[in-house]
Amino acid sequence: MANEKQFRLKTKFVGTRGVKEYRESISTWVNENDVVLEIGCEWGTTTVQIAQHCGEVIGTDVSRDCIERARQRHPDIRFEILDAFDVRAALSIGKQFTKIYVDMSGLSGYRSLLDMISLLTMYATVFRPEAIIVKSGALKHFASNCIPWRSGKSYTKPKDTELVD
Numbered sequence: 001m002a003n004e005k006q007f008r009l010k011t012k013f014v015g016t017r018g019v020k021e022y023r024e025s026i027s028t029w030v031n032e033n034d035v036v037l038e039i040g041c042e043w044g045t046t047t048v049q050i051a052q053h054c055g056e057v058i059g060t061d062v063s064r065d066c067i068e069r070a071r072q073r074h075p076d077i078r079f080e081i082l083d084a085f086d087v088r089a090a091l092s093i094g095k096q097f098t099k100i101y102v103d104m105s106g107l108s109g110y111r112s113l114l115d116m117i118s119l120l121t122m123y124a125t126v127f128r129p130e131a132i133i134v135k136s137g138a139l140k141h142f143a144s145n146c147i148p149w150r151s152g153k154s155y156t157k158p159k160d161t162e163l164v165d
């Protein structure tokens with residue numbers, strides 16, 4: 001039976017919709033002490049922006065072509081080929097990532113929500129980063145409709161207007 005000693009993830013999951021919000025989050029969530037992993041970096045456009053806010057960032061993508069292009073465009077940044085589902089390969093990079101950015105094509109819609117949640121849980125469990133920032137409108141919408149129940153008199157139901165996205 002579950003008890004208060006069971007393992008609980010402390011990682012925060014930040015859902016963003018679209019590339020504008022994904023990049024906008026960097027100045028809020030990334031600081032100079034962070035070691036950041038970007039999963040699905042394509043040509044490294046966001047990786048470069050992350051690099052301006054942190055000590056170290058590694059951009060990764062499943063596509064060899066993308067990684068070659070990213071390396072050509074941004075020779076000062078480290079890029080590696082990585083299939084996000086191969087978490088052992090992610091571990092073999094050998095870094096203790098404090099923030100993880102995720103932007104994977106095909107995994108941001110409703111039909112992939114469970115796959116996305118299991119992938120995020122896997123990375124949160126293995127790396128225990130402070131936060132994983134994800135480009136997924138489906139995750140953002142789901143999260144904004146989740147309300148953690150709190151026992152006690154101070155709990156009040158949000159107004160109906162606050163429940164609408």
Ligand SMILES: C[S@@+](CC[C@H](N)C(=O)[O-])C[C@H]1O[C@@H](n2cnc3c(N)ncnc32)[C@H](O)[C@@H]1O
Pocket residue numbers: 019039040041042043044045046047060061062063066082083084085103104105
């Ligand atoms: C929308 S692009 C990323 C754009 C990039 N993050 C940016 O902000 O410029 C999505 C990327 O996800 C990558 N991708 C898809 N499946 C992946 C997987 N299993 N592991 C890693 N990357 C994957 C694709 O190769 C593609 O480059």
